[in-house]
Amino acid sequence: MLTSYALAEGRLVVRDGILPTADLARAVWIDLLNPTAEEERAVQAALRLEIPTREEMEEIESSSRLYREDETLFLTANFLHGVEGGEYGSTPITFVLASQALVTVRHQTPKAFAVFALRCQKSPGLLASPDAVMLHLFEQIVDRLADILERIGANMDRASAAAFRSAKAKVKADKRDADLRGALITLGEVGEVTTRASETLLGLSRILTFVGAEKATAVRKENQPLIKTLVRDVRSLVDHAGVLNSKANFLLDAVLGIINVExxxxxxxxxxxxxxxxxxxxxxxxxxxxxxxxxxxxxxxxxxxxxxxxxxxxxxxxxxxxxxxxx
Structure with missing residues (x-):
């Protein structure tokens, strides 16, 4: 699926499907979701650049994920998705930052992308330039990760409190077992989410470091302060995810201890x-x-x-x- 975002007289124009080469060339952001060969050829013809294949996106070497060809940056990282449905996963997403447009290539839909697309409709100024689109999209991803970590932290506190309350009180065995089972499931989810969130944050950190080194040519001067803000936010979230993971491990040992006592x-x-x-x-x-x-x-x-x-x-x-x- 190909979705193009362009500005016309200060207004956002969103169009789906393959467009004429001239129209695609005017887009500021081109989003490719599970692209077909025809869609890839259309984008390559309009922007005169190569779109990485899925196999290339899944390469783990840094040199294969972060590189520059002429004036175009190719940035790939794994991003957390599927938190709403409970089926957590990580998917590689590539950001191709060219002088005329940003191209995102993905095979899953993290919620941050959908939320950012809605924000662009309300605030077309977010699409002022390709580098602005990318940095504001990163900002949305970081905000989304912060919300996820905050929510799973609250869920962990509630589950552990219920398990300890049942262990101390004289309740029926079925109720106590249900609370302990719920705590174990929640702690497992916390470990899974924090691990994948840390992977996403690590990928963002690498991208921002690479972009920071290339910012003189890749990022406009008015958007460069966003890089420092994003780096600071990513570091704080990495620390927060580490604290949650450590707390989850401690609570897991405590809950398993209660089960062993029973x-x-x-x-x-x-x-x-x-x-x-x-x-x-x-x-x-x-x-x-x-x-x-x-x-x-x-x-x-x-x-x-x-x-x-x-x-x-x-x-x-x-x-x-x-x-x-x-x-």
Whole structure:
């Protein structure tokens, strides 16, 4: 899908599909989502540059992701997507910054792109130049990541508080197990999101460093302060993601400790029951033997005496465990 954004007399013009070469050449931002071969050829003909393939976008070497050809910058990084649907993932997105237009090549749709497109309709000034589009888009991505980290941090606090509250209070086992299970799921999500968010922030940091080194020719003077602001925001989010990840690991250890304590109590109950039943089982086994000479079998007091002996032999271990503080 090809979407072009252009300014005409101060107003935003958004058009979908392949356009004539002259119209595409006037666009400030060209967004390619899962582009077809025809769409790639149309953009290449209009801007006279090569669009990287998906295989080239997925290269992990820095030299393959950040490079310059003549006056055009090719910038690729992995970006977090799918947070709303719960199916987290990272997708490579390439920003081709040319003097006449910005081209974005992607195969997924992070929400920041949709939000930024709506912002452009309200504020066409964001599309004043290709470098302004790219930097404002980065700004939207950073804002989106900040919202995501803030939300998962709040979710983690609520889940951990519910788990600890259930562990301290005398609640039903089903309720306690549900709270502990919910806390484990939430902590797993926090780890997944913070890891992928950190990957996105690392990619942005590399891009901004590369653009900063090329800013004299790639970024207009009025937009250069945005680079410093973005670098500062990215660093603060990296620190915040690290704190969330550390906190999630600590809470994960605590929740697993609570689960281990619960399991230990259950195993201790079964152990005490097994030990308490061993002496009565031994007595019952003895009197279940088929020997001819067992005086108690012919006595009126034999049966009650055997029952009393089994009860006493079962009570003795329980009293011993309580005295030792094991129960």
């Amino acid at each position: 399991q230990t109590n259950i195993i201790k109950t079964f152990t005490v029951a097994s030990v308490a039943l061993m002496p009565p089982t031994l007595i019952a086994s003895i009197y279940g033997m088929n020997f001819s000479h067992m005086p108690e079998l012919n006595s009126a007091w034999g049966y009650p005496a055997a029952l009393l002996l089994m009860i006493l032999s079962a009570a003795a271990p329980i009293l011993y465990f309580k005295r030792k503080g094991w129960l």
